[in-house]
Structure formats: structure tokens, C-alpha cells
Amino acid sequence: xxxxxxxxxxxxxxxxxxxxxxxxxxxxxxxxxxxxxxxxxxxxxxxxxxxxxxxxxxxxxxxxxxxxxxxxxxxxxxxxxxxxxxxxxxxxxxxxxxxxxxxxxxxxxxxxxxxxxxxxxxxxxxxxxxxxxxxxxxxxxxxxxxxxxxxxxxx
Numbered sequence: 001x002x003x004x005x006x007x008x009x010x011x012x013x014x015x016x017x018x019x020x021x022x023x024x025x026x027x028x029x030x031x032x033x034x035x036x037x038x039x040x041x042x043x044x045x046x047x048x049x050x051x052x053x054x055x056x057x058x059x060x061x062x063x064x065x066x067x068x069x070x071x072x073x074x075x076x077x078x079x080x081x082x083x084x085x086x087x088x089x090x091x092x093x094x095x096x097x098x099x100x101x102x103x104x105x106x107x108x109x110x111x112x113x114x115x116x117x118x119x120x121x122x123x124x125x126x127x128x129x130x131x132x133x134x135x136x137x138x139x140x141x142x143x144x145x146x147x148x149x150x151x152x153x154x155x
Contacts, residue, residue: 003068010067011060017086018056021093022049028097037154042147055140058133059086065130066123078126081119088112102152109145116141 029045063082071078088111096105116138123131 006067007061007064010064011057014056014060014063014086015053017090018052021090024093024098028100032100033097036151039147039150039154042150051140055137059137062123062127062130062133065127065133069126071126074126078122081115081122085112085115085119088115096148102148102155106145106148106152109141109148113138113141113145 059082063078066078067075088108092105092108092112095101095108099105116134120131120134120138123134
């Protein structure tokens with residue numbers, strides 16, 4: 001039961017970051033974002049919320065699996081790396097939607113992409129399953145990076 005509460009807390013923290021980021025996003029979808037030129041491969045807006053909700057769940061589950069391992073002295077390092085990628089994730093929403101700055105957001109998302117690669121690498125040392133749970137996140141952020149770049153070019 002203790003582990004279930006720990007899992008729930010970690011997933012809620014991850015989801016909470018997504019909810020905070022959506023504060024900057026939701027109001028901009030029908031206004032600023034709607035008027036941007038987007039590439040033909042841009043998914044419809046209704047796709048983003050379920051994808052991100054799933055990814056935040058997988059992030060939380062991934063961290064939980066790693067923290068269940070006997071990390072000893074590496075526990076703080078893992079938590080800090082996870083927190084950094086969550087912060088970069090949140091910052092992208094703020095910069096892109098809040099500041100309306102796709103160029104700075106692209107710089108941010110490339111840093112996020114690198115932090116996810118590092119997290120996958122570090123998680124692999126302790127839990128291959130946890131590491132693999134982050135692959136969909138990496139793939140989606142890769143796609144989002146390309147989308148962000150095309151928005152810069154088209155606008």
C-alpha cells in the first residue's frame with residue numbers, strides 16, 4: 001500500500017507540471033496559436049491533451065520504478081535529473097505559448113530533448129523498463145521539436 005501511495009504521488013507531481021503548463025497553453029490555442037502557419041503534418045489540437053496526459057503518467061511511473069531500486073548515493077542525482085526535465089518541459093509551454101516566442105521555445109525544447117536522452121541513459125543503469133517507458137516521451141518531443149522548427153520557418 002505504501003508503494004501505491006508513492007506511485008500516486010510521483011504521477012500526480014508529473015501530471016501537475018502538465019496542468020501548470022496548460023495554464024499558458026489552453027487560452028492560446030483558439031487565439032494566438034490558431035493564427036500561426038503550421039505544417040501539413042501538424043496534428044489536430046484535440047490530440048495533444050491525451051498524448052501529454054499519457055506521457056506524464058509514463059514519466060511518473062518511470063521515476064517510480066527507478067526509485068524502487070536500491071539507488072543509495074545516486075537517488076538525489078536521479079531526482080534532480082528528473083526535476084530538470086520536468087522544469088524544461090514546463091518552461092517550453094511558458095515560452096512558446098505564454099511569451100509567444102517559438103525561437104526561444106525551440107532552444108528550450110532541444111535542451112529538453114537532451115535532458116530526456118540523459119534521463120533514459122541514467123534510468124537504464126537501474127531499470128531497463130523505466131528507461132523504455134521514456135522512449136514514447138522522447139519520440140513525441142522529437143516530433144514536437146520538428147513541429148516547433150517548422151512553425152518558426154513558416155512564420
